[in-house]
Ligand SMILES: Nc1ncnc2c1ncn2[C@@H]1O[C@H](COP(=O)(O)OP(=O)(O)O)[C@@H](O)[C@H]1O
């Protein structure tokens with residue numbers, strides 16, 4: 001039942017965490033049971049969901065088998081939304097995983113096996129790098145959702161990522177699917193923004209979501225209040241765009257109507 005989607009792009013600052021936060025919250029608000037996993041040692045997703053630093057026993061402890069996955073999962077303030085948090089110590093997992101004799105790339109997949117069907121969707125917020133944390137997410141995941149910032153060099157980054165995904169399919173996870181490409185930080189007043197959006201649509205066609213995420217300051221402000229924008233300011237254009245993305249995803253997965 002549960003579908004595991006890795007939110008990934010090796011580029012930083014493209015909207016991965018903002019998407020993980022607001023998409024998972026929007027889906028939870030529709031009544032679907034959602035788990036979102038913070039797989040970035042920066043822990044921005046965790047703080048954006050109001051997880052306090054001292055409370056952050058999370059993915060690192062699970063990777064290093066100090067606690068079980070169920071003991072690390074936290075109920076957020078939003079009904080139906082659970083988070084598996086992370087903090088700086090997750091950096092150590094990159095090294096510790098490397099030192100493992102077995103399951104170094106499939107540790108997360110194995111950990112999620114037991115709980116996968118308790119959720120409708122499990123999202124994994126990836127770090128902006130291509131190490132073992134990302135590899136684990138791409139092997140655990142059934143599909144990848146790729147946020148692309150509507151700016152210069154977006155295309156270069158995207159073609160690199162697609163090549164990488166093909167390699168993962170060839171070597172580790174042959175059924176890994178491209179869930180969709182999400183255009184983010186779009187500004188319709190800027191020609192370059194429109195140009196990038198058009199180019200991405202021309203090349204990736206139906207793989208690009210109809211919903212475009214506009215550049216909207218509320219999306220950047222909300223996390224400092226420990227809330228996703230869809231709760232902090234549900235009527236803002238940014239929140240509305242993520243609510244519309246959630247509908248589109250439910251529709252694509254035939255869950256609506
Ligand atoms: N659509 C948007 N409009 C305005 N600011 C945004 C938007 N999406 C993300 N941001 C801000 O841009 C920065 C980078 O976004 P983030 O989601 O953290 O990217 P990533 O996880 O890919 O590194 C953050 O400060 C975030 O709040």
Ligand SMILES: [Mg+2]
Pocket residue numbers: 016017018040044125126127
């Ligand atoms: Mg991030």
